[in-house]
Amino acid sequence: MQAGKLVLAFAAVVVVAAAMQGQSPFAPKVTGPLSQRVVAYQIDARYLPEKHVVEATETLIYHNLTGKPLDHFPFHLYLNAFQPNSTWVREAHRDGNFRTSTFHRGWDTRRNGSNDVISLEVVGMGDLTKQIRFLSPDDGNPDDKTVMEVALPRPVEPGQDITFKIKFRATFPEVVARTGYRRTFLLAGQWFPKVGVFWNGSWNCHQFHAMTEFFADFGTYDVKITLPKDYIIGATGVQTSDADNGNGTKTVAFHAEDVHDFAWSADPNFKVLESQFNGSVGDVKIRLLSYDSHRSSWQRYLDVMQGTMQRFDEWYGPYPYAQITVVDPPHGAMEAGGMEYPTFITGDTTWWAPKGQKLFPETVTEHEFGHQYWYGMVATNEFESAWLDEGINSYTEAKVMDSLFGKNTSVLNWMGAQMGNSALQRMSYIGVAETDPLSRPSYQDMSIGSYSGITYGKTATMLLTLEAVVGQETLQKALHAYFMKFRFSHPTQEDLLRTVNEVAGQDLGWYWQQAVYGTQVLDYNVRRADSARVDWANKEAPDEKKGETLYQTTILLQRLGDFVFPVVAEIKFDNGETIREKWDGQDRWKRYVYLKKASVLSVEIDPDHQVKMDRNYLNNSIATEPQRGATQKIATYWLICTQFFAQMLSWLA
Amino acid sequence: MTLETTMADDNKGLVAAGASLVWRRQRILWWVFAVNFILSALGTAPTRNQLQEVLGHSLAGQPLTKGFDLGMFFELVRVPESNLFASHGASLHAGILFFLFMLFVTGGILTVYREDRKLQTGEFFGASGAFFWRFVRLALFSLIPFVFLGLAFWGVNRLSGYIGDRSVSAQAGFYIFLAGALLITLLALFVRLWFDIAQVRAVVQDEHKMWPNLWKALGISWRNVAALFRVYLCISGVAWVTLAVGLFIWAKLPPTAAPVTFVLLEFIIVMQLLTRLWQRASSVTWYKRHAAMFPSDSVDCTTPAPVELVEPLPDSAERGSTQEAEVEPPWNGSDAPPQ
Numbered sequence: 007m008q009a010g011k012l013v014l015a016f017a018a019v020v021v022v023a024a025a026m027q028g029q030s031p032f033a034p035k036v037t038g039p040l041s042q043r044v045v046a047y048q049i050d051a052r053y054l055p056e057k058h059v060v061e062a063t064e065t066l067i068y069h070n071l072t073g074k075p076l077d078h079f080p081f082h083l084y085l086n087a088f089q090p091n092s093t094w095v096r097e098a099h100r101d102g103n104f105r106t107s108t109f110h111r112g113w114d115t116r117r118n119g120s121n122d123v124i125s126l127e128v129v130g131m132g133d134l135t136k137q138i139r140f141l142s143p144d145d146g147n148p149d150d151k152t153v154m155e156v157a158l159p160r161p162v163e164p165g166q167d168i169t170f171k172i173k174f175r176a177t178f179p180e181v182v183a184r185t186g187y188r189r190t191f192l193l194a195g196q197w198f199p200k201v202g203v204f205w206n207g208s209w210n211c212h213q214f215h216a217m218t219e220f221f222a223d224f225g226t227y228d229v230k231i232t233l234p235k236d237y238i239i240g241a242t243g244v245q246t247s248d249a250d251n252g253n254g255t256k257t258v259a260f261h262a263e264d265v266h267d268f269a270w271s272a273d274p275n276f277k278v279l280e281s282q283f284n285g286s287v288g289d290v291k292i293r294l295l296s297y298d299s300h301r302s303s304w305q306r307y308l309d310v311m312q313g314t315m316q317r318f319d320e321w322y323g324p325y326p327y328a329q330i331t332v333v334d335p336p337h338g339a340m341e342a343g344g345m346e347y348p349t350f351i352t353g354d355t356t357w358w359a360p361k362g363q364k365l366f367p368e369t370v371t372e373h374e375f376g377h378q379y380w381y382g383m384v385a386t387n388e389f390e391s392a393w394l395d396e397g398i399n400s401y402t403e404a405k406v407m408d409s410l411f412g413k414n415t416s417v418l419n420w421m422g423a424q425m426g427n428s429a430l431q432r433m434s435y436i437g438v439a440e441t442d443p444l445s446r447p448s449y450q451d452m453s454i455g456s457y458s459g460i461t462y463g464k465t466a467t468m469l470l471t472l473e474a475v476v477g478q479e480t481l482q483k484a485l486h487a488y489f490m491k492f493r494f495s496h497p498t499q500e501d502l503l504r505t506v507n508e509v510a511g512q513d514l515g516w517y518w519q520q521a522v523y524g525t526q527v528l529d530y531n532v533r534r535a536d537s538a539r540v541d542w543a544n545k546e547a548p549d550e551k552k553g554e555t556l557y558q559t560t561i562l563l564q565r566l567g568d569f570v571f572p573v574v575a576e577i578k579f580d581n582g583e584t585i586r587e588k589w590d591g592q593d594r595w596k597r598y599v600y601l602k603k604a605s606v607l608s609v610e611i612d613p614d615h616q617v618k619m620d621r622n623y624l625n626n627s628i629a630t631e632p633q634r635g636a637t638q639k640i641a642t643y644w645l646i647c648t649q650f651f652a653q654m655l656s657w658l659a
Numbered sequence: 660m661t662l663e664t665t666m667a668d669d670n671k672g673l674v675a676a677g678a679s680l681v682w683r684r685q686r687i688l689w690w691v692f693a694v695n696f697i698l699s700a701l702g703t704a705p706t707r708n709q710l711q712e713v714l715g716h717s718l719a720g721q722p723l724t725k726g727f728d729l730g731m732f733f734e735l736v737r738v739p740e741s742n743l744f745a746s747h748g749a750s751l752h753a754g755i756l757f758f759l760f761m762l763f764v765t766g767g768i769l770t771v772y773r774e775d776r777k778l779q780t781g782e783f784f785g786a787s788g789a790f791f792w793r794f795v796r797l798a799l800f801s802l803i804p805f806v807f808l809g810l811a812f813w814g815v816n817r818l819s820g821y822i823g824d825r826s827v828s829a830q831a832g833f834y835i836f837l838a839g840a841l842l843i844t845l846l847a848l849f850v851r852l853w854f855d856i857a858q859v860r861a862v863v864q865d866e867h868k869m870w871p872n873l874w875k876a877l878g879i880s881w882r883n884v885a886a887l888f889r890v891y892l893c894i895s896g897v898a899w900v901t902l903a904v905g906l907f908i909w910a911k912l913p914p915t916a917a918p919v920t921f922v923l924l925e926f927i928i929v930m931q932l933l934t935r936l937w938q939r940a941s942s943v944t945w946y947k948r949h950a951a952m953f954p955s956d957s958v959d960c961t962t963p964a965p966v967e968l969v970e971p972l973p974d975s976a977e978r979g980s981t982q983e984a985e986v987e988p989p990w991n992g993s994d995a996p997p998q
Contacts, residue, residue, distance in 0.1 A: 189825065275827050299829035337829035357829045414728065421910045422727050429730025437737055610718050622738050623731070627718035634711075636720025639917060640732070640743075641707040646924040648699035648750040652757035653931050657851065658805070659762040659798060 029246045031263045031349075034288030036326040040264040041494035044069055045225030049198055053233040053272065058187045060176040064198055068168050072204045075161035079170075080141065080211035081154050082222075084196030087214040088119035088179040091149035093142065097216035098183075102454035119179035119186065123154065123199060129169040131159050144213045144449070152214040154199070172199050181339045183216075188339035191273040195347060196220070200267070205387070205496060212389040215449035217457040219381075219388040219395070222266040224494055229268055232257040238278060240295045240331040241270035242350045264326075264494060265348035266385050271295065271333045281308045283315045287324040290315065296334035303355040303367050307332060310368040313410045314375050321482055322379055322402070323489045330378070332371065344370045346377030362420025364411050369427070372410075373403045383493040391499050392448035392457075397465020398485070398502075404428045404466055405482075428470055428618060434463030436621045444468070444522045445499060467618045468521040471528075471571075474616035475517065476510040484509035520569050521619070528619040529567035530611045532575070533595070535628040536560055537605030552604075553581060559606045561598040565591050567621065576613035579604035586613075606630055673890050677941025681933065684771050684940075691764075691932055695757055696925075702753025705746035713741040726914045762798060766790025768936070769862040772943040786862075793861050796869045797854055804850045808843055815839030845892075852891050853880040855939060859946045860953065879953055883945075890941045898934035902927055 032038060046069075051062035070076055087094035090113045125135045134156050141153045162168040176197040179186045185195040202211025203223050210221060227243060235256040243262025250256050262268060279294040292311050296304055311332060315325060333352045335342040343354030351374035355367035376399040380386070386394040404427040407416035418425040438459035442451045451457040473481055484506040492501055503518050520526040537557040541547040548555075563575055570591050577585045581604035589596045600606075610627035612620065620626060681688060713735070714720040722728035735741040767787035771778055778786065815836060823832015857869070857876035866872040880887060905927040912920055946953075 189827065297827070297829070299827070336827070337832075338824050358833075414722075414726075418729055422912075422914055423729050424726050425729035429728070429733075433730060433733050433737070436734075608718060622740065623734055624713045624717055624719045624738055624740060629716050629718055632715055633717060633720055634715075635724035635917070636714050637707060637710040639723055639727075640710055640735070641703055642917070642921050642924070644706050644750070645699050645703045646928065648702045648753050649695050649925075649928045650931070651750065652695055652699055652702075652754040653928065653935070655754045655758040656761035657935065658801065659758055659765055659794070 029244060029261060031243050031261055031328055033285060033290055033324070033326055033328055036287050036324075038263050040326060041224035042071060043225045043264070044071055044223035045201060047198070047225065047227045047229070047268065049227075049229045049268075051198075051229065051231045053192070053194075053231060053237075055187075055190065055192070055234060055237075058178045058192070060178070060194065060197060062174055062176070062198065064170070064172040064174060066170040066172065066199075066201060068162075068170070068201060070162045070164055070166050070168065073164050074204075074207075075163050076158075076168075076204065077161035078155055078157045078209075079168075080202040080209050081156070081199045082196070082202065082211060082214070082220075083121035083123070083152055083154055083199055084214050084220075085119040085121040085176055085178070085185070086151040088117055088182060089149075089151070091147075092152065092214070093145055093147045093150040094152070094183070094214045094216050096147070097449070101216060101452075101457075114180075116180040117182050117186075118177070119182075120175075120177045121197070121199060122175045122177070124173040124175060125171075126156060126173075127171040128156075128158065129171065134158070141211075142213055143211070144215070147213070150213050153202075153211050170201075174199055181335075181342045183341060184345045186339075186342065188336060188342070190275060191271070191336050191339055191342075193269070193271045193333065193335065193339070193342040193345075193352065195269040195345065196267075198268070203387075203496065210387065210389075212449070215389070217451055217454060218392055218447070218449040220267065221385070221387045221389055221496075224264055224266050224385065227262040227265060227268045228259070229261075229270070230257050230259045231270060231272075233272055234274070236274040237272045238274065238276035238295065239270060239272040240276075240293060240333055240350070242268045242331075242348050243327075244329050262349065265382070267347050269347035269350050271350075271352070273336070275336070279304055279308065281312070283312055283325075283330075285315060285319045285325055287326055290325055290327065291329040292332065293329060294332045294334065297336055299337065299357050300334055300355055302357060303334065303359060306355070306359075306361075307334065307353060307367050307371055310371050310410070311375065314372045314406055317406045317409055318376070318379060318402075321405070322486050323493070325378060326383075327378075330375065334367070344374060346374045346381055348382045349378070351375060351377070360420055363418050364407065364416055365418075368411070369403065369407060369417065372406050373399060376402050376406070379489055379493075384489055385494070385496050386498075387496060389449060390447045391445075392461045393444045393465045394497070394499055394502060396461045397444065398469070400431055400462040400466035401469040402485070404431055404470065428466075431463045431466035431470070432618050434459045435467045435619075439464070439527045439619075439621050440525050443525050464521075471521075471617050471619040472506075472514075472517065474612075474614075475514070475572075476506075476512070480510050481506070516570075520571075524569075526569035527567040527621055528569035528571055528617065529565070529621045529625075530571075530573055530591070530617075531564040531566050531622075531625040532561070532609045532611055532628045533564040534560060534562035535577075535606050535609040535630065537630075540601065554603060556601060556603050557605045559600040559602060561587075561600075561606070561609050562595060563589055563598075563609075563611060564595045565593075566625075569619065571617065571619070573611050573617060574613065576608075576610045578607040578609075580607050673886070673941055673945055674893055676944045677890070677894070677937050680772055680775060680940040680944060681937050683775065684777075686777070687768055687771060688929070688933055688936055691761070691768075691936070692929055694760055695928065695932065698753040698757050698760070699750070702750040705749045706743065709741060709743065709746055710735070713738075724915065724917075762794055763787050763791050765794055765858060765939075766862060768939065769859055769943060772940050773859075773863055773947065790858075790862060793867065793869050794858060797857055797861075797873065800869065800873055801850065801854050804853075805847070808847050808850065811846070812840070812843050815843065848891055848895060849880070849884070849888060852887055852938075852942070853877050855942045856880045856887070856946065859939075859942050863943070863946055863950060864953070875953070883949075887942070887945060890945070891938055894934050894937050894941065897937075898931055901930040901934075905930070 046067040048065040049062055051060050053060050086092060123138060125133060126138060127133045137156050138154050140151045141155050142150045178192065181188045185193055200222055202209045203221055231239060232255050235250060235254060239258050241260045242265060243260045245258060246261045247259040248256060275297060276295040277298060279296065281292040283290045283292055292308060294307050319325060327349045329349060331350045334355060335352055340354060343352050345352045353367045353371040353374065359366045377395065380399045381395040388395050407427040414426040415424045416427040417430050438456045441456040442460045444460060444465060448457050448461050451460060469481065487509050488502055488505040491505065507514055537559040540556040540558050561577055572588060572590045575587045575589060579602060583604060587598055608627060608629040612626060722731045735743045764787045766789060767783040770786035819832045819836035819839060822835055853876055856879055857873050860866055860876050861872055905923060909920060909923055
């Protein structure tokens, strides 16, 4: 009997241990804490689908690890951005925003969203609801209510904790800018009052801008969500319970550690697919929430997740969490697509997406997973240095996608046309090359085109070009070192640049000054390439004969842009000889003269096509023989299109 | 035999008869193709020159010859030195000129098909000029139904968006759009058929008043919609299938096969022009077969003018029949006169 009790007790311990293991937010070989946990959120939320509203109570325990007494706390109320006079809407209306198509027909009230704080209490200090005031630290807009501040009656001393109890209501807009509802679908992002970050000696809590994302402290999240029981839900972290309330609703609990945000998504029409990635720190569950309509993309999602996770694990470091949730938004909810939250991303696809194009779902999914590293774990300040997240992530996107789908076909390989991801990054950059430096806070960029072209495209192109200086492997090692050193912290751009310098073993300040802090444009040009007989003045000289006549070949290279960069020029002669010259690019031009019994065939700057920052590839070479192939091909297509258009028009005759 | 049975018999082989007529008068096809090609080549010339300027001695275009590197193509579009789309206006003008050319020569083409013989240049352009302003008026009238169809298309687009927006299925909106677009395409084909019949009627019966002609043509087209529409649909099917198969083959061709690609794409264009002429030839053939049923408004060519009976001379017993034969029928071809 006693033995029986022991066996039962042992079995109970095993079951509990197994259950605990199943609820761990980390991969099997990882134990926390991984970060300096500043915040602990407990949120009890109830979702009312018919109103698209969440009513919730939030308990926030803030650990004052700043070393200073804190007498006021700012909070983000991001959903208040979706009101006509907010800074977000003003900026999006002024500069454009790629996550909304709302404004060409005026403000649509379906896009209204809000975070309403019903009450705010600090344990031990009482109800401070009346102490709440709204701030606009960036632009002074009195109508912007995306940042609130509460003053405390007495400061929280260093090392002490403070507990906030906040009752709030989140009203979601129809999907816009990474959050909202569409039919029965909901993506709940930026939905709860979130405290700012005490960083570099002061609070850092920017307003919500059209061209920036987020910044928050690491901590733990325990979130319970009550919603109709036919809803399928996915969220940051891991699910710890699912209780039927017996009234047509259920309450699902999630737990996450060492993350700095919490998002969730729900829809009764979700289909759940699961897969497993066997990483260096153990198995990670891939949970895909998609729709029947997107059945053709299911395997594509899972395949690209496997390939991406494998490469990130191998190149940059391990993914330490137990799960990654991938939400595939429904049709018409594109603005909810392509977004990242810790351990939770949204992809994007269409039911008709041809396999030959890799933008949807492959590139989007890869990109959002990459954010788990450059935003989720290396938690840079996206308001002030968005390029450290979006830009590095665009570079790693190019590397991963090229590795998975081929260097020249990683975006498109369909109907005879090809395009690689590096070219995609370069395309977005060259149109806005001289507008904004990377080091400028991206919400101050010139326009949405400049924001995307600089933050995403320029960073990726700049790092791809850097490979020509330090080598691809060195740069990969540098990013690995940067990730391992600064994960679960808030590094700055100087931290990145210093790390690359250290790993490369050289001071790359000359490059950073131009590429990161400056707006210099890189453009090299072959101005002249010709061969003339040396004996041109001798009227009795014999006829030209290949291999016997002596020529003077003159090559003139020119730096058109103000970005100084060392380049290689390849000169080919008609006797098969090839010469490579290195030019430091310091002067505005460089002349090379050769005396050979051969004439020049072609000159090409950057023959290996490594200098992706060169804004104009067309002037990088001269061939002495006419090059007709490309002209004929494009002109033929143009001709056919014109003929087709003409005959279509004549149908009306 | 009933009237319907007779007409059904008359419609037999209409598609083949139309094709045969286009084949016999294939000079028209080649001339139309030549004009289409020359105008388009002129429209393409600024773009070609611009490309030659930047790529003529540059190695940068090589990714476009060995494949079709979209990145390099976008480079050509974006870099100010090439600015590829800056000269698209010339292509637009070429298209408009070809439209006007076709509007002008349609009278001549229909006359050739009506008479089924080679016209002298002067005759051809004379016929073209004779009908030009009438066809301009018809083209302007055709804007009315086409505007309605455009509005219907806009409505279908909105409806499919509205329903698709509310449906869980991502495909629902698309299928509604597809069904609507198909219906509108068929309606557009009918409108084209109607105006083709109006043009044929104007040529065969030398109608001058286009507005009444248009309504009569509508009546004719509507009453014979089954036969005529089947012919038009069948020929359009040939055009669509040729286009689809041609593009499929084009996608499979190696990127360096420039001459073959050029020939294939030109073949597609020829087929598009041919099928349009085929529709016109078929409509002329059909009309000639049934002209007796459709009296003219302007000149009554289908009803023989009263012939004064003359006492036959004893030595010319066949004179009366000779006189009857001299009455010019409205057709001049090899097909049997309408009964």
